[in-house]
Amino acid sequence: MTPFEVGIMMTGVLLVLVVIGVRVAFAAAFTGLVGLIVLFSMKMGFERGFFVALKMAGTIPHSKSVTYALSVLPTFILIGFLAFYAGFTKQLFEAAKRWLGWLPGGMAVGTVFSTAGFAAVSGASVATAAVFARVAIPEMLAAGYSKRLSSAVVAAGGTLASLIPPSAILVIYAILVEQSVGKLLIAGFLPGVFSALVYVGIIVAVASWRGDAPAVKGFTWKERFESVPGTLPIIAVVAIIFCSFFFGLATPTEAGSLGAFVVLVVAFAKGMRTRQLGQALHETAKLTVMIFTLIWGVLVYVRFLGFAGLPEAFKDFIVALEFSPWIVMICILLAYAVLGMFMDAIGMLILTLPVVYPAVMALNGGEGVSAADSAFGMSGEACAIWFGILVVKMAELCLITPPIGLNCFVVSGVRPDIPVQEVFRGCVPFFVADVLTIGGLLAFPSIITILPQLMG
Amino acid sequence: ATETFAADVTWNVSLWGKRRAFTEHIEKLAEEVSARTDGKFEIKLHYGGALSKSRENLDGISFGAFEMAQFCASYHADKNPSLTVLELPFLGVSDLETEVKVSKALYDHPAVQADLARWNAKLLMPSPMPQYNFAGKGDVPQSISDFDGMRVRALGGLGKLMEAVGAVPTSVTASETYQSIDSGTVQAAGFAPHAHLSFKVVEVADWWTKNLNPGTVHCPVVVNVDAYNELPDDMKAALDASVDPAIAHYLDTYAKVYDKWWPELESRGVTQVEFSDEELAAFAEKAGPIHAAWIEEQSANGLPAQELLDMVKKTIAE
Amino acid sequence: MMTIDPGGRSASERPVTFIRFDGWLGQVENAFNLFAAFSILALMLLAVAQVVGRLLFNMPVPGFIDITEQAMAIFAFAGVAYCQRVGGHIRMEIVLGKLSGRTLYVCEMLGVILIAFTVALLIWGSWFHFDRSWGIGDSTMDIRLPTWPSKLIIPAALGLLFLRLLMQIYGYGRLVANPGRDPVAVPMIENVEDHARHEIEDALGADAVAGSDDGNGAGTGEGDAK
Ligand code: NA
Numbered sequence A: 001m002t003p004f005e006v007g008i009m010m011t012g013v014l015l016v017l018v019v020i021g022v023r024v025a026f027a028a029a030f031t032g033l034v035g036l037i038v039l040f041s042m043k044m045g046f047e048r049g050f051f052v053a054l055k056m057a058g059t060i061p062h063s064k065s066v067t068y069a070l071s072v073l074p075t076f077i078l079i080g081f082l083a084f085y086a087g088f089t090k091q092l093f094e095a096a097k098r099w100l101g102w103l104p105g106g107m108a109v110g111t112v113f114s115t116a117g118f119a120a121v122s123g124a125s126v127a128t129a130a131v132f133a134r135v136a137i138p139e140m141l142a143a144g145y146s147k148r149l150s151s152a153v154v155a156a157g158g159t160l161a162s163l164i165p166p167s168a169i170l171v172i173y174a175i176l177v178e179q180s181v182g183k184l185l186i187a188g189f190l191p192g193v194f195s196a197l198v199y200v201g202i203i204v205a206v207a208s209w210r211g212d213a214p215a216v217k218g219f220t221w222k223e224r225f226e227s228v229p230g231t232l233p234i235i236a237v238v239a240i241i242f243c244s245f246f247f248g249l250a251t252p253t254e255a256g257s258l259g260a261f262v263v264l265v266v267a268f269a270k271g272m273r274t275r276q277l278g279q280a281l282h283e284t285a286k287l288t289v290m291i292f293t294l295i296w297g298v299l300v301y302v303r304f305l306g307f308a309g310l311p312e313a314f315k316d317f318i319v320a321l322e323f324s325p326w327i328v329m330i331c332i333l334l335a336y337a338v339l340g341m342f343m344d345a346i347g348m349l350i351l352t353l354p355v356v357y358p359a360v361m362a363l364n365g366g367e368g369v370s371a372a373d374s375a376f377g378m379s380g381e382a383c384a385i386w387f388g389i390l391v392v393k394m395a396e397l398c399l400i401t402p403p404i405g406l407n408c409f410v411v412s413g414v415r416p417d418i419p420v421q422e423v424f425r426g427c428v429p430f431f432v433a434d435v436l437t438i439g440g441l442l443a444f445p446s447i448i449t450i451l452p453q454l455m456g
Numbered sequence B: 001a002t003e004t005f006a007a008d009v010t011w012n013v014s015l016w017g018k019r020r021a022f023t024e025h026i027e028k029l030a031e032e033v034s035a036r037t038d039g040k041f042e043i044k045l046h047y048g049g050a051l052s053k054s055r056e057n058l059d060g061i062s063f064g065a066f067e068m069a070q071f072c073a074s075y076h077a078d079k080n081p082s083l084t085v086l087e088l089p090f091l092g093v094s095d096l097e098t099e100v101k102v103s104k105a106l107y108d109h110p111a112v113q114a115d116l117a118r119w120n121a122k123l124l125m126p127s128p129m130p131q132y133n134f135a136g137k138g139d140v141p142q143s144i145s146d147f148d149g150m151r152v153r154a155l156g157g158l159g160k161l162m163e164a165v166g167a168v169p170t171s172v173t174a175s176e177t178y179q180s181i182d183s184g185t186v187q188a189a190g191f192a193p194h195a196h197l198s199f200k201v202v203e204v205a206d207w208w209t210k211n212l213n214p215g216t217v218h219c220p221v222v223v224n225v226d227a228y229n230e231l232p233d234d235m236k237a238a239l240d241a242s243v244d245p246a247i248a249h250y251l252d253t254y255a256k257v258y259d260k261w262w263p264e265l266e267s268r269g270v271t272q273v274e275f276s277d278e279e280l281a282a283f284a285e286k287a288g289p290i291h292a293a294w295i296e297e298q299s300a301n302g303l304p305a306q307e308l309l310d311m312v313k314k315t316i317a318e
Numbered sequence C: 001m002m003t004i005d006p007g008g009r010s011a012s013e014r015p016v017t018f019i020r021f022d023g024w025l026g027q028v029e030n031a032f033n034l035f036a037a038f039s040i041l042a043l044m045l046l047a048v049a050q051v052v053g054r055l056l057f058n059m060p061v062p063g064f065i066d067i068t069e070q071a072m073a074i075f076a077f078a079g080v081a082y083c084q085r086v087g088g089h090i091r092m093e094i095v096l097g098k099l100s101g102r103t104l105y106v107c108e109m110l111g112v113i114l115i116a117f118t119v120a121l122l123i124w125g126s127w128f129h130f131d132r133s134w135g136i137g138d139s140t141m142d143i144r145l146p147t148w149p150s151k152l153i154i155p156a157a158l159g160l161l162f163l164r165l166l167m168q169i170y171g172y173g174r175l176v177a178n179p180g181r182d183p184v185a186v187p188m189i190e191n192v193e194d195h196a197r198h199e200i201e202d203a204l205g206a207d208a209v210a211g212s213d214d215g216n217g218a219g220t221g222e223g224d225a226k
């Protein structure tokens, strides 16, 4: 057996283990460890090979976890858990309602904008949906909106959190593919806004046609301006995080920490108790260790792949395909959409990127390619950023599609009177909006790449 | 997999980053070894940290996960204390040829060999690095006092030197250096020219310390001792004989970095600061206590530190 | 901890020692996770000090990156056993969700045995990694912090995880023997509705969902986190 064949065989084992429900991090670590034992035993006999493999695998948990760039993750997660206690949601929604309520479907439009605003302090799509289901849905129902629209707009609006910085999933992407964390986070900003605008367009169109979302009028300019101060803390956090990245005033970890600190202070000012801080920290620690375990577990497997030479072989295979690079790219994105229906976004990304990413880069013409010589008309670095945003958008899409669109289940869970099928049905227009958005991002990559390019 | 042409012996090399001037001697080494053994001895280069993170390369060598690796002594001073002598500030190394000469002399020292033997490693060849001059933004420093209060990215011994002249060493990762200088998080960073180019420091810099030459880092290529000893005599001879051509090739390639470096400085209007002899002497004076502290610490660790430093200084002066 | 048997069985029919040991182990795991939580808070405050010190006083924290990196081992590992207890490590449940009774418990037990095998080998391997830095020497790049304390956290945290996995093997084992028993100290598979409920609790606090149980207790699963 050649190392390559061992690589293929163990990858098959990993797939089977993941599908039958072994926890992904450990399934990957197991596969990697056994693969390393096989490879080294082939080279130097089992007695020596076993220990070499053991020692090689044993370096990875520490080596790969203790990476400065990853230290931003818990700060982002903490911001998300504290944001609820800081009470940003109500003020944001109130302001959005007063300013945008007059549009057809105005409160739904306001919900989109306030979820987008909340996305700037929350890195977690599912949590955003949960928070807004409590705040926005009752008001929309009271204003005569249908259950279907008001629940769906919350589920869909929640998905913006992973694109608009801070976003844990974009940090993980950046580190896995060794690109600048700051650039990836900034790159998500415009696509997030773009997605929100497409949602708004769809809402206005659907509301005008169906008439199930009356406009809310009658707010005076005075009332509108009175709603602004309540949103100032969130604007401060957004400014800290955005400026830190965009102007390089602070590293991502520093920016995330500053943001978390501000949210913490606001949350205490709004009456958060120490017990609740403890709870938020406990949850942050749990989610953090889950992500880190996934990272090092999968990287044990990736180290084995490195010795087996598999990523290079897959890269050669993709590049040798006869199809146009655009067809290949769309197929890869569709594969992510299908995979995302059954797997959690972060797990899917960590598991697939080590093999898929080098292939995508090679497809474009290599890491150092110039825009002029490339297949997709962008430099290697721009392509890395563009692909990252697209993949995250695909993963987000799966949060509002059956069978396990978690955002829909969460909204329905917060509102026991709204069956989940109703939420899924309401999400159809938003699914269409997302497909349009992805088409837009494929056709106009500069929506993604322009801000990071401005950073230099 | 072209099994029919499979080599009798295959060595894996653990490298980080992409192929660049810094790795060209290993590329050349592989080529030479293959030619000298009719392809029977294959040296396979693995870039991008595929086999190990750079800071764990010595670990991987120690248990034989791969047969060859490159690393820098400053990544983990306490793994290789004897090599850090070449990272002391103001040793007076003026060019890469001298760097090669002094490295080879150091590698021949029994204390250095014993130091690396703890990792089951044998030093094969250096990857000579130019001096870590500073590039920075803002007021051009003319004298040693201009560094007072300046936030600089400078690690290890270089950081200590800058601290001694009043600068403030500030933690910044290499890839964040461009943004950090642009935004004023740090005002200057010390790198070799190729790194100033690849981390784009040169794009935001207003000045560069042309003749400060404060010191550099030492990055050897090592092999696993067992793997080396197990080589058949002809392959061992081929490997040993390939080192000099490999280094010669490296020096040629690195010279080309300067073909890009000087025009880049010119076209961007970067001021090339040349310090007067008195200023350089004032800098070098600050290095004295750092050398003394190194000797004291490493003597306590059981190294013949004074002897090593004297030998290094003598070789450089020759 | 559950002390009154819901089925009204006598103490001899309930795995009393097992439950007690599960409780003790749970306390240790909680303490480790608390340690991780505080390290996150400390990291945040250190980073704030770094920015404020640098911008206002030209006094950055010396070796900030070195300190942060070495401390990361705490929050990357200390909670790993806690996370396993509450079922927080992600997995795909499309196949498992279709199973029930003894088949489900056999599959769960085999999965945990596989994890325990992997973790045991990794404890061994990561101990070697610690041992090299302890015996030969290793330090960080900038301020030369020794790396062995940080490297020691890995075998320690994985050791705790291994104990938890042994508990779960026993926990599933007694269910394989008699699927009618009450599950103790094993995370139960949850459908997407339950999963959503736990997500809501995470986002809004445990009081957000009426009638929800304590999501952190042993014997209650939290499914996979997001
Ligand atoms: Na976000």
Ligand code: NA
Pocket (backbone or CB within 6 Å): A411, A412, A413, A415, A416, A417, A418, A419, A420
């Ligand atoms: Na419901």
